[in-house]
Amino acid sequence: MTTATVIRTKSRKPWTPSQIVLTLIGVAVSAVFVAPIAAALFTSLKSETEASEIPPHWLPEVWTVQAWKSLWQTGNVSNWFVNSLVVSVCVTTIVLAVSALAGYGFARTEFRGKSVLMGVVMAGLMISPAVLGVPLFTTVQQMGMVDTYWGMILPQCAPAAMVYILYKFFQGIPRELEEAAFIDGAGRWRVFFTIVVPLARPSLSAVGIFTFIASWNNFLWPYMVTNNPDLMTMPNGIATVMNSYGIQWAQLMAGGLMAGLPLIVVFVFFQRQIVAGVAHTGLAGQ
Amino acid sequence: MTTSAQTVIAPARARTATATATVRRKQGFQHGGWFVAPFLGLFAVFVIWPLLRGLYLSFTDANISGAGASFIGLDNYREALHDSAMWDALGHSAYFTLLVVPCITVLAFLLAMLAHHIERGKWLWRLCFFAPFLLPSTVAGNMWQWLFTQGIGLFNETFGLQTPWLTDKSYAMLAIVITTLWWTVGFSFLLYLAALQGIPDHLYEAAKLDGANAWHRMVHITLPMLRNITGLVIALQVLASLQLFDQAVVMMDFSPGPELSTRSFVQYTLEQGFTSYRVGYASAMSIIFFVIIAVVALARMWLLRNREEGGR
Numbered sequence: 341m342t343t344a345t346v347i348r349t350k351s352r353k354p355w356t357p358s359q360i361v362l363t364l365i366g367v368a369v370s371a372v373f374v375a376p377i378a379a380a381l382f383t384s385l386k387s388e389t390e391a392s393e394i395p396p397h398w399l400p401e402v403w404t405v406q407a408w409k410s411l412w413q414t415g416n417v418s419n420w421f422v423n424s425l426v427v428s429v430c431v432t433t434i435v436l437a438v439s440a441l442a443g444y445g446f447a448r449t450e451f452r453g454k455s456v457l458m459g460v461v462m463a464g465l466m467i468s469p470a471v472l473g474v475p476l477f478t479t480v481q482q483m484g485m486v487d488t489y490w491g492m493i494l495p496q497c498a499p500a501a502m503v504y505i506l507y508k509f510f511q512g513i514p515r516e517l518e519e520a521a522f523i524d525g526a527g528r529w530r531v532f533f534t535i536v537v538p539l540a541r542p543s544l545s546a547v548g549i550f551t552f553i554a555s556w557n558n559f560l561w562p563y564m565v566t567n568n569p570d571l572m573t574m575p576n577g578i579a580t581v582m583n584s585y586g587i588q589w590a591q592l593m594a595g596g597l598m599a600g601l602p603l604i605v606v607f608v609f610f611q612r613q614i615v616a617g618v619a620h621t622g623l624a625g626q
Numbered sequence: 627m628t629t630s631a632q633t634v635i636a637p638a639r640a641r642t643a644t645a646t647a648t649v650r651r652k653q654g655f656q657h658g659g660w661f662v663a664p665f666l667g668l669f670a671v672f673v674i675w676p677l678l679r680g681l682y683l684s685f686t687d688a689n690i691s692g693a694g695a696s697f698i699g700l701d702n703y704r705e706a707l708h709d710s711a712m713w714d715a716l717g718h719s720a721y722f723t724l725l726v727v728p729c730i731t732v733l734a735f736l737l738a739m740l741a742h743h744i745e746r747g748k749w750l751w752r753l754c755f756f757a758p759f760l761l762p763s764t765v766a767g768n769m770w771q772w773l774f775t776q777g778i779g780l781f782n783e784t785f786g787l788q789t790p791w792l793t794d795k796s797y798a799m800l801a802i803v804i805t806t807l808w809w810t811v812g813f814s815f816l817l818y819l820a821a822l823q824g825i826p827d828h829l830y831e832a833a834k835l836d837g838a839n840a841w842h843r844m845v846h847i848t849l850p851m852l853r854n855i856t857g858l859v860i861a862l863q864v865l866a867s868l869q870l871f872d873q874a875v876v877m878m879d880f881s882p883g884p885e886l887s888t889r890s891f892v893q894y895t896l897e898q899g900f901t902s903y904r905v906g907y908a909s910a911m912s913i914i915f916f917v918i919i920a921v922v923a924l925a926r927m928w929l930l931r932n933r934e935e936g937g938r
Binding site: 359363365369374376377379380383393395396397398434439444445446449450452454457463465466467470472473477494495497498500553556560564574575580592593596597600604606611615616 | 661664666669671683740743744745750754755761765768808816817871899908915916919920
């Protein structure tokens, strides 16, 4: 794969007419895709009065960072940012740990009732907080976890899909590797930590990245389980609290970009892993 | 002489090795439960238990506090079947799904073909088409709410329109569909892109030698090779679209939209549970919704199995 890319860059093909046409189409389509984000960025750099002027215009006449400043000073944004980070990091860590263990357990160990439990987990693929919102809320309420970090975190930590993805991956690891280690006297856990986990690193990072994205962007569950603005996560706080003060568009766009930017930055750096991760998880789902 | 001895010994040794391995594997039996226990614990508390609890609550007239609920049998389900607001909400979710799924599938395929065939700047196309997917749903919703707002929004301004996107019931759902296409097509695009990269080059080279033109190559190689991924994209999109909620409520300022026209099934369920405090009734709707989703998922599995058997 890498060698192929290297060779291709070295013997770069000349600009053929069809490549020129395709590239122009690509630029046009990309412009359409980027336009809303650019519009949001430009709006966040306008003053509030300019942002709600009629007719609207794309570029600010007076460039100002006022919206960003006042958002930072008056809002709970720094709080929300920390909340988002705490929730997403905890969810990602817990999901990685429990789904790696469960995926391996289902793929490579035997225990009573395994196939029944596996069937139950598969059925769980169809259940999301959107489907179970109200009963899940009353359950969490009974446990006294409304308006707490745990209430936001734990219900996101049982993703059947991630277990299924890792289960598929672990099934593909050759048994001989493990058996050799068993013969050498290693136990189950040792084999898991020294052989299986390192082999699974690409799959684990895909699962981790997707869990992080999903958790950072999760709106519905934190929306249901928190009323306290101090506990809200980024997407949640910006959508509910900012709207309730009457919409200030420049601030709203600045806040939206603040909530969205971290993942876009992550994507720029981890593009290769994310694309491979999508490919992997996507193909594993078949 | 030695060779024949070796051939006799080798299988025997292999047999003992497998036997030892089987024993070892059996020793691992009791550990197996511990591997899956943490996940199953969370899964039982936050998925299975709420599902069972929802099933129980759906036969009661429970309110949000959970106190003083009495068993009312199938009344909630009977009421739901005659609740036109529920059917409307279900209709909106279904209508949204019918609009979004075909559009996203075609668009994702076209974008992936484009990104796959342009030789330069691959990372740039990937970034542009995928970036919206990385935005939280509320942020995407707010951006497009602003773009679509009459008067101050850039959408009408740019295209020279006067459309009341968010305040007229004939446009509101369309506005949500456009937002959703922009926001989520990136994920399916990456699935298609990965699948395109997985098609072996030699298939195309062979076809070229046989004189197949670009159109033939697409119809006879690319599309058949992408059949599985298309099935996956459609299935994931149907399940995700039926659960419409986030972007719709954000774009409509947490209202059910003009003349209730964008109220989705999830939104109606949550309204019943959290605004009208009718937890029993909302639970009945959750169970109905779970059954709908399960039917869709099972239909997909059934179709896949039939196609596999038909193919063989």
